Amino acid sequence: MRRRLKLGAAAVGLAAVHGAILFAGFLAPYDYASQNREAAFAPPTRIRFVDTKARFHIRPFVYGLKPQKDGAYAADETSAYPLEFFVEGSGYRVAGIIPLRTHLFAVRAPGRVFLMGTDAYGRDQFSRFLYGGQLSLLAGLLAAGIAVLLGLTIGALAGFYGGWLDELLMGGAAVFLALPWLYLLLAARAAMPLHIAGWQVFLLLVSMMGLIGWARPARLVRGVVLSAKERNFVLAARAFGASDAYLLTRHVLPQTSGVILTQLALLIPQYVLAEVTLSFLGLGVSEPMASWGSLLSSLQQYYVLSSYWWMFLPALLLIAVFLLYYVSADALQERVGSVRL
Amino acid sequence: MRFVTKRLIHVVLLLLAVSFLSFGLLQVAPGDYFDSLRMNPQVSAQTVEKLRAEYGLGRPLAVRYALWLRDVSRWELGYSIASNSPVSALVAVRARNTLLLSGAATVLAWLLALPLGVWSAAKPGGWLDRTAGVATSAMVTIPDLLLFLALLLLAVRTNWFPTGGMMSLSGEEAGSFWASCKDVAFHLILPACGLAAAMLPLLVRHVRAATIEALGSPFMRAARGHGISGARLLFRYALPAASNPLISLLGFSVGTMLSTSMIAEIVLSWPGLGTLMLESIFARDSYVVVAIVMLSSVFLLAGNLLADLLLFASDPRIRTE
Numbered sequence: 001m002r003r004r005l006k007l008g009a010a011a012v013g014l015a016a017v018h019g020a021i022l023f024a025g026f027l028a029p030y031d032y033a034s035q036n037r038e039a040a041f042a043p044p045t046r047i048r049f050v051d052t053k054a055r056f057h058i059r060p061f062v063y064g065l066k067p068q069k070d071g072a073y074a075a076d077e078t079s080a081y082p083l084e085f086f087v088e089g090s091g092y093r094v095a096g097i098i099p100l101r102t103h104l105f106a107v108r109a110p111g112r113v114f115l116m117g118t119d120a121y122g123r124d125q126f127s128r129f130l131y132g133g134q135l136s137l138l139a140g141l142l143a144a145g146i147a148v149l150l151g152l153t154i155g156a157l158a159g160f161y162g163g164w165l166d167e168l169l170m171g172g173a174a175v176f177l178a179l180p181w182l183y184l185l186l187a188a189r190a191a192m193p194l195h196i197a198g199w200q201v202f203l204l205l206v207s208m209m210g211l212i213g214w215a216r217p218a219r220l221v222r223g224v225v226l227s228a229k230e231r232n233f234v235l236a237a238r239a240f241g242a243s244d245a246y247l248l249t250r251h252v253l254p255q256t257s258g259v260i261l262t263q264l265a266l267l268i269p270q271y272v273l274a275e276v277t278l279s280f281l282g283l284g285v286s287e288p289m290a291s292w293g294s295l296l297s298s299l300q301q302y303y304v305l306s307s308y309w310w311m312f313l314p315a316l317l318l319i320a321v322f323l324l325y326y327v328s329a330d331a332l333q334e335r336v337g338s339v340r341l
Numbered sequence: 342m343r344f345v346t347k348r349l350i351h352v353v354l355l356l357l358a359v360s361f362l363s364f365g366l367l368q369v370a371p372g373d374y375f376d377s378l379r380m381n382p383q384v385s386a387q388t389v390e391k392l393r394a395e396y397g398l399g400r401p402l403a404v405r406y407a408l409w410l411r412d413v414s415r416w417e418l419g420y421s422i423a424s425n426s427p428v429s430a431l432v433a434v435r436a437r438n439t440l441l442l443s444g445a446a447t448v449l450a451w452l453l454a455l456p457l458g459v460w461s462a463a464k465p466g467g468w469l470d471r472t473a474g475v476a477t478s479a480m481v482t483i484p485d486l487l488l489f490l491a492l493l494l495l496a497v498r499t500n501w502f503p504t505g506g507m508m509s510l511s512g513e514e515a516g517s518f519w520a521s522c523k524d525v526a527f528h529l530i531l532p533a534c535g536l537a538a539a540m541l542p543l544l545v546r547h548v549r550a551a552t553i554e555a556l557g558s559p560f561m562r563a564a565r566g567h568g569i570s571g572a573r574l575l576f577r578y579a580l581p582a583a584s585n586p587l588i589s590l591l592g593f594s595v596g597t598m599l600s601t602s603m604i605a606e607i608v609l610s611w612p613g614l615g616t617l618m619l620e621s622i623f624a625r626d627s628y629v630v631v632a633i634v635m636l637s638s639v640f641l642l643a644g645n646l647l648a649d650l651l652l653f654a655s656d657p658r659i660r661t662e
Contacts, residue, residue, distance in 0.1 A: 175358040179634065182603050183637040187367065190367055315490065318487065326482050
């Protein structure tokens with residue numbers, strides 16, 4: 001019961017995160033590329049309910065930004081901007097298809113609301129985090145999908161047919177497992193042009209990440225298939241004259257579903273992290289596109305690291321997202337383990 | 342003996358396959374080191390072509406691979422165009438630094454993980470077990486990248502630790518051998534601790550699981566019946582019995598260790614293989630990249646081989662097979 005609760009809570013949390021990222025354009029008050037050069041490294045805007053005369057307002061508001069001499073900012077208490085909800089703003093597309101202009105909240109210009117502060121170009125970190133999530137999460141999902149699909153195919157073939165095919169395929173897997181993943185990833189990345197832009201090349205990057213990760217799921221699937229094909233009902237079906245294709249799809253592959261599910265839950269965060277690492281190192285998507293890794297990469301500069309604490313906020317949110325993934329992977333593993341592999 | 346020869350042949354074949362894969366991948370990659378020269382209006386196209394020919398970049402892939410293999414058989418790994426020196430000399434220093442860092446971190450991580458895991462296993466569900474369980478789960482969710490960034494922040498804010506590099510004294514200042522050793526050790530603290538912390542959760546979990554399994558076996562009950570208890574029971578009886586999966590883990594963890602070490606090196610600017618790899622990718626210095634990829638897999642395979650040999654030495658059941 002507790003186990004099911006844990007899995008359910010993690011699933012709801014993950015669905016909420018993915019939903020928020022999917023509707024990034026709606027939740028984000030600004031575009032990921034819109035700059036405010038005069039508000040570089042502005043701290044998170046405080047949402048206020050009580051004004052200077054101690055009057056309470058039901059509608060929250062923000063104060064304007066007043067640049068100080070030392071590069072910091074203070075609240076300009078002479079200008080208040082109420083938060084408005086469901087406002088028309090810059091256009092965006094939900095899931096890359098449906099064009100919309102409505103944003104959940106915004107303040108009227110020249111007022112600005114930066115929930116997580118701004119970066120060196122005065123871009124809203126909150127908006128960039130949401131848009132960056134689209135890229136990073138999509139990368140993780142796609143790459144994990146490719147790796148698991150490839151691993152499933154190869155592992156099933158190797159386990160089911162055995163013999164020289166098994167030896168060849170598992171020998172190939174050994175080559176891929178003989179390399180530390182980050183070195184392998186960077187080597188594969190080095191085979192592509194240094195500066196890449198646009199979604200097509202992003203997909204290239206993702207398929208590369210997926211292609212190098214097939215070995216581990218393939219080994220696991222092979223193990224399950226090896227034992228599955230010797231089970232009595234499979235042998236019986238074979239004796240009744242079932243074809244290989246029928247046996248594989250109807251009897252053998254369904255038994256791998258537990259392994260596949262847990263592998264997916266483990267691989268998705270790993271691949272999200274792989275994309276984050278690549279972008280952090282400057283080998284992922286290029287500016288002005290946002291990814292979770294490129295949000296963190298400015299922390300490599302000491303002055304950013306030590307002076308602007310809000311640059312760490314994306315990192316904290318990232319940990320929360322990973323926590324959700326790990327909890328669900330853990331719960332899945334327990335569940336599958338209790339059922340039987 | 343046959344066991345060892347078989348493993349060695351296996352390793353050599355694997356390395357050949359890895360070299361073919363990485364070499365092929367990097368040589369079909371678009372662009373080379375001279376791309377940036379080509380952009381330079383002061384360098385003519387002929388000069389660039391001459392340079393490319395000089396470094397043998399214009400030849401067909403198979404010829405270059407054959408030449409490279411010949412070089413490798415002479416312990417040469419090609420020529421780094423960016424730093425204008427043989428790759429092997431360049432890589433050797435960096436490999437030493439990476440090994441120093443990962444070696445220190447491995448020792449530290451195991452020294453912490455063994456007592457923690459064994460004591461957690463002694464009383465499953467006890468306060469230590471629960472605290473360690475929560476702590477390791479929390480540590481697993483923190484991405485390594487963020488862990489090292491947090492350590493960097495610590496170094497920058499407090500000035501207790503150097504913010505990067507491997508030495509702050511130059512050759513003459515360092516004077517004696519001991520002074521430079523102390524200097525390196527001081528720089529090693531932060532990256533090694535971070536790396537050990539990144540490895541720790543996995544190790545503690547495995548040590549705990551293996552010890553629990555060993556504690557449940559009949560001979561442990563017999564030992565208890567003989568009145569052996571406490572630390573002697575745990576560390577002299579249970580731990581050796583649990584060592585088999587742990588030695589395999591030591592071999593397996595080399596790969597993860599190297600990858601994590603690369604992130605540590607880059608964030609905390611430790612001059613190891615990881616930083617060199619990144620620099621070479623940006624410089625399109627492909628021979629260096631291939632050499633590092635090869636070397637990283639050599640380390641990984643050496644780790645696995647070492648684990649196998651240790652298993653062979655420690656577990657009589659394997660020897661009789």
